[in-house]
Amino acid sequence: MKHLFFAAMALIMTAVPAQAQELNRAEVEAIVRDYLLTNPEIMLEVQQALDVKQREQAQARARDAIAGNADLVFNSPNQGIIGNPNGDVTIVEFFDYNCGFCQRAMADMNALLESDDNVRFVMKELPILGPGSVEASQVSTAVYRLYPNRYGEFHNALLSENGAKDRATALGVAGLMGLDLDRIEEEAAKEDVIDAFREANALATELGVTGTPSYVVGNEVVYGARGVEVLRDHVANIRECGEASCS
16 A cells, blocks of 8 residues: 555645745654545546556556567477467467466357457466476377377367366376377376476566466457457457557
C-alpha cells in the first residue's frame, strides 16, 4: 500500500498550487492523507493505472525478448508441432502436463484448429509442477522426436488423462497408441531432452512467463488461459497487421 500512497501523492501534487512548494514534507503528507481519506476511490484509480503501466512494461520487455530469440521461440528443434506445420500464423504455447488450466486450454487449441486449418501451434514443454511433470515431458519429447505425425494425438490423449501425469501415465498413453515403448524410453533418457527443458525455461524467464499456459502470438505474450476468442483475435490481427496488435 505504501507505494500506492506515494504514487497518489505524486498524482495529487500535480494539481496542487505552486504555493505547495513552500510546504514541508509532513505538511504535504498530511494534505495528501486527508485528501485520500475524503476521496478513497483515487487509490483504486492509482492501482489501475499502476497495473496498466506494469503490463505495458512487461509486454515491452517481452517484445524485446521475442525479437532477440525469434528463432528459438518459433523454430527450435526442441518443440512439438500441432496443426498445420506450414501455417501462416504460429501460436507458441508453454505448458505442463499436470497443469489443470492447460488441460482446459487444450479445448481452445482444438477449437481454433478445427475452425482454422492454417494455424501452427508450437508446444513448449515447461515441466514446472514437479518430478512427474518432468517424466511426462521426457516421454512426450521422445514421442514428437520419433513420431512427429502422432504427436498431436499423443499430446491430447495425455493431457486429457485425469489425475497426476508421470512417466507411467505417458508410457501408458503411448502404448495404447501402439508406439514402440522401448524406442521411446531410450529417447526419453537422453541428456539433450533435459537440455530442451532448460531452453524452454530460459525463454520463459526472458519472456516473463511464470505460469502455464502462456502463449506467444506474433510479438506479444498472452499470459494465462484466456479462451479461444482471444486467440482468434490475435490470429486475425496478425493476418491483418503482421503483428499481434494493430495500431
